[in-house]
Amino acid sequence: MWYHKPVINEELLQSLPNLKIVANSGVGIDHLDLKLLSSYGVKLSNTPFIVSTDTADMGMALMLASSRRLVEGYQMAVSPDTEYFPADWLGDELSGATLGIVGMGTIGYKVAERAKAFEMKILYHNRNQRNKDEERAVGAIYCKKIDDLLQRSDFVLLSVNLTPQTHKLIGKRELELMKPTATLINISRGLVVDQDALVEALQNKVIKAAALDVTYPEPLPRDHPLLKLKNVIITPHIGSATKKTRRLMMENMIESIQAGLTGLPIPNEVL
Amino acid sequence: MSKKVQAIYLWWHKPVIDQELLQSLPNLKVIANSGVRMDHLDLKLVASFGVKMANAPRAVSSSTADTGMALLLASARRLVEGYHIAISSRMEYCEADFLGVEVTGATLGIIGMGRIGYKIALRAKAFEMNILYHNRTRRKEQEEQAVGAAYCEKMDGLLQQADFVMVVVSLTPQTHKLIGKRELELMKPTATLINISRGAVIDQEALVTALQSGVIRAAALDVTYPEPLPRDHALLKLKNVVITPHLGIKTHKATYMITEEAVENILAALNDLPIPSEVLPS
Numbered sequence: 008m009w010y011h012k013p014v015i016n017e018e019l020l021q022s023l024p025n026l027k028i029v030a031n032s033g034v035g036i037d038h039l040d041l042k043l044l045s046s047y048g049v050k051l052s053n054t055p056f057i058v059s060t061d062t063a064d065m066g067m068a069l070m071l072a073s074s075r076r077l078v079e080g081y082q083m084a085v086s087p088d089t090e091y092f093p094a095d096w097l098g099d100e101l102s103g104a105t106l107g108i109v110g111m112g113t114i115g116y117k118v119a120e121r122a123k124a125f126e127m128k129i130l131y132h133n134r135n136q137r138n139k140d141e142e143r144a145v146g147a148i149y150c151k152k153i154d155d156l157l158q159r160s161d162f163v164l165l166s167v168n169l170t171p172q173t174h175k176l177i178g179k180r181e182l183e184l185m186k187p188t189a190t191l192i193n194i195s196r197g198l199v200v201d202q203d204a205l206v207e208a209l210q211n212k213v214i215k216a217a218a219l220d221v222t223y224p225e226p227l228p229r230d231h232p233l234l235k236l237k238n239v240i241i242t243p244h245i246g247s248a249t250k251k252t253r254r255l256m257m258e259n260m261i262e263s264i265q266a267g268l269t270g271l272p273i274p275n276e277v278l
Numbered sequence: 279m280s281k282k283v284q285a286i287y288l289w290w291h292k293p294v295i296d297q298e299l300l301q302s303l304p305n306l307k308v309i310a311n312s313g314v315r316m317d318h319l320d321l322k323l324v325a326s327f328g329v330k331m332a333n334a335p336r337a338v339s340s341s342t343a344d345t346g347m348a349l350l351l352a353s354a355r356r357l358v359e360g361y362h363i364a365i366s367s368r369m370e371y372c373e374a375d376f377l378g379v380e381v382t383g384a385t386l387g388i389i390g391m392g393r394i395g396y397k398i399a400l401r402a403k404a405f406e407m408n409i410l411y412h413n414r415t416r417r418k419e420q421e422e423q424a425v426g427a428a429y430c431e432k433m434d435g436l437l438q439q440a441d442f443v444m445v446v447v448s449l450t451p452q453t454h455k456l457i458g459k460r461e462l463e464l465m466k467p468t469a470t471l472i473n474i475s476r477g478a479v480i481d482q483e484a485l486v487t488a489l490q491s492g493v494i495r496a497a498a499l500d501v502t503y504p505e506p507l508p509r510d511h512a513l514l515k516l517k518n519v520v521i522t523p524h525l526g527i528k529t530h531k532a533t534y535m536i537t538e539e540a541v542e543n544i545l546a547a548l549n550d551l552p553i554p555s556e557v558l559p560s
Contacts, residue, residue, distance in 0.1 A: 060382035064405065068351035075348050075525050081358050084521040085514045089506050092523040094290045100531040102340035124404030125344065226364065234365045242360040249355070249380040 011038045020047045028267030030260040033247060034058055036277055037169040037196060051277045052263035054256045056113060058247040062166075063117035065246045066194045069218035070106075070122075070162055073190050074099045078240055099161075099188075102126045107160030109153065109176070110167030110195065111137055118164060119145040132156045157184040162192060169196035177201065182208040190216045194246055197223030206232045209239060220246050281305055285544040287537075291318045300327045308547035310540035311557075313527060314338050317449040317476065321559035331557045332543035335393060337535035341527045342446075343397035346474045349498035350442055353470050353520050354381050379441070379468065379495070382406050387440030389433065389456070390447035390475065391417055398444060399425035410436045437464040442472060449476035457481065462488040470496045474526065477503030486512045489519060500525055 008031045013019060015029060020043065028050045031039065036053055044051055072078060075098040083089055083096075106122045108115045111133040119129050122145075129147040131137075136149045150156040153176075157163060163185060167173045177191065178201040185191070191214060193200055202223060208214050216238040225244050233239055247256070259275060266273045280302050286293070286309045293299060295309060300323070309324060311333045324331055352358060355378040363376070386402045388395045391413040399409050402425075409427040411417075416429050430436040437443060443465060447453045457471070458481035465471070471494055473480055482503060488494050496518040505524055513519055527536065539555065546553045 060406070061380065064351060064381045065355060067405075068348075068355050068357055071344065071348035072352055072357055075345060075529070077348055077352055077520075077522060077525070078358060078361050080522040080525055081520055084506065084523045087509050089509070089523075092506060096523070097528045097530050097533060098525065100341055100529040101344050103531070121401075121404045124401045125347075126340065229367055240357075240361055241364040242357060243364045243376065245355060245360050245376060245378065248377050250377050251380045253377060 030263045032256050050267050052273050052275045053277050054259045057255045059113045059117055061249050061252045062114045062246040066118045066164055067121050069192050073216050073218040073240055074101050104161040106162045107156040109165050115166040119147050130156045154184055162190050164192040165195045165199055167195050169198055173199050175201045179204040182213055185214050189214050193219045197221045209236050287540050310543045312536045325559045330547050332553050332555045333557050334536040334539035337539050338527045339393045339397050341529050341532040342394045345500055345525045346398050347401050349472050353496050353498040354379050358520050384441040386442045387436040389445045395446040399427050412436045442470050444472045445475050447475050453479050455481045459484040462493055465494050468495050472498045474500045477501045489516050
C-alpha cells in the first residue's frame with residue numbers, strides 16, 4: 008500500500024476472499040480501519056522506524072528554510088527583476104532559539120538530537136515524560152502542559168501520531184498562546200492542525216510563519232489560502248522521500264508480506 | 279567634515295576603500311569590517327596610511343554554519359522544487375517519482391575547517407554524518423574526536439568520498455578557483471556541492487558544465503561571482519541548483535552582534551588600546 012491507495016473498504020475486502028495481509032508503507036495508519044481489517048482476518052503491517060531519520064531531517068530542513076527565508080531568498084536570487092540584494096533583508100537566527108517539540112516519539116527525539124547541535128533550547132510535550140537520561144542527552148525540558156510549551160517557544164514542531172486525541176490539537180486557542188514571532192512546523196499529519204484557524208492566525212500575524220510538509224487534504228485545492236500566504240512554506244509530503252529509505256521500506260514490506268503469506272510471525276505487525 | 283572622520287564601519291563592502299578615500303580622511307584611525315572576510319580590502323594599502331583594521335569573527339560563525347546546513351538540507355531533500363510543486367496551479371505530479379537523497383548517515387566533506395567549518399561539523403555530527411575535512415593545517419586530535427572528523431591531507435581524497443562537499447574557505451590567491459573542472463570530476467556523480475565562502479572559490483563555468491552533464495548531482499550556492507548574477511546566467515536556469523542571496527549572516531541577531539563587535543573594535547582603536555579583532559596585512 009502506497010500513498011493510501013487502494014482505499015481499503017468493506018467492498019474491497021469482500022471482493023478479495025484470500026487476502027491475508029495489507030503492508031502499509033510509512034508509519035501512519037490513520038487512513039485505515041483496523042477493526043474492519045481484523046474482522047476479515049486480514050493482518051496489517053507498517054514501516055515504523057525506517058522513516059524516522061528522514062522525517063526528522065525534513066523537520067530541520069523546514070525549520071531552517073523558514074527561519075532564514077530560504078525560499079523567498081531563492082526567488083530573489085533568480086528573479087529577472089533583481090538588480091541587487093538589499094542590505095536590510097534579514098531572517099531569524101536558529102542557533103540559540105527555543106524549540107518546542109510536541110510529540111517526543113522516535114521522530115521527535117531525533118529532531119531534538121539535531122536541534123541540540125544548533126545550540127537550541129529544547130522543550131517538549133508528550134503523553135509520557137521521557138526518562139532522565141534521555142532528557143539530559145538532548146537537554147530537553149518536559150512541559151506537562153502544552154500551553155507552557157506554546158508560550159515559551161520560538162519554533163513549535165509537531166511530530167505526533169494522528170489519533171482522535173490529536174485531531175485539531177493546534178487550533179485557534181493554541182495559536183494565540185504562541186509568540187507572535189513564533190513559527191509552526193508540521194511533519195505529522197495535516198489534521199493535527201485546524202487549518203482554517205491557521206490561515207487566520209497567519210493572516211493576522213498571530214504567529215510569524217508556518218512550514219508544512221503535511222496538509223489536509225494532500226494536495227490542497229489550488230485556490231486554498233495557504234498556497235498564497237508569503238509566510239508559509241509547503242512541501243508535498245516528502246518527509247520520507249529519499250531513495251535509500253524508499254528501498255528499505257519496500258524491503259521491509261516484502262518481509263512482512265512473505266511472513267504473512269507463510270503464517271510466520273509478521274515483522275512490524277500493527278495490532 | 280572629512281577631518282573629523284576617525285573611524286569607518288564598513289557595512290556590506292561600502293564605502294569602497296581606495297587611495298582617494300584614504301587620502302581625503304587624514305584623521306582616520308580604524309576601519310571596522312562587518313563580517314569576517316577581508317578579501318574586498320587592500321590590507322597593505324590601508325596599513326600604509328597608518329589605519330588599523332578589524333573584523334567581527336565571533337558573531338558570524340553560528341549564522342553562517344546554519345546557512346550551510348540549511349542549503350545542504352534544502353538541496354538534498356529538494357525543498358525548493360517541492361515547494362513549487364506544492365503550490366503550483368497544476369495538480370498532477372507523480373509523488374512516487376519525487377525523491378531526494380539522504381542526509382543522515384551520508385558523508386560530508388568540509389573544505390576549510392576554521393571556526394565556521396568546525397561549527398558545521400558539530401551540526402553535521404548530530405545528523406550522524408560521516409565527516410571528512412581538508413584544511414591548511416590539521417586540527418588537534420581532541421577537536422577531531424569531538425566531531426568524529428577524519429583529516430584528508432589531500433583534497434582529492436575528500437572529493438572522491440564525499441556525498442556532500444561544503445566549501446568554507448577564505449578567498450585568497452590560493453583558493454581562487456579552488457574547485458574547477460578537475461575537482462568536480464573527482465566528485466561522485468551523486469554528490470552535492472555547497473558553497474558558503476566566496477563565489478570566486480569555484481570556477482563557475484566549470485560548475486555549469488558539470489551540473490548540465492550530470493558530473494555532480496546538484497549545487498547549493500549562497501555566494502556567486504558577481505552577486506547578483508547577470509539575469510541571463512546559466513546557473514539561474516538549472517533545476518539542480520539552489521541559489522540564495524548571500525544569506526550568510528543575514529539575521530537580526532547576527533547583525534546586532536556584528537555591530538557590537540565592530541563598536542568594541544572602534545572604541546579600542548580610538549582609545550589607543552589593543553584591538554580585540556585586529557587584522558594585520560599578511
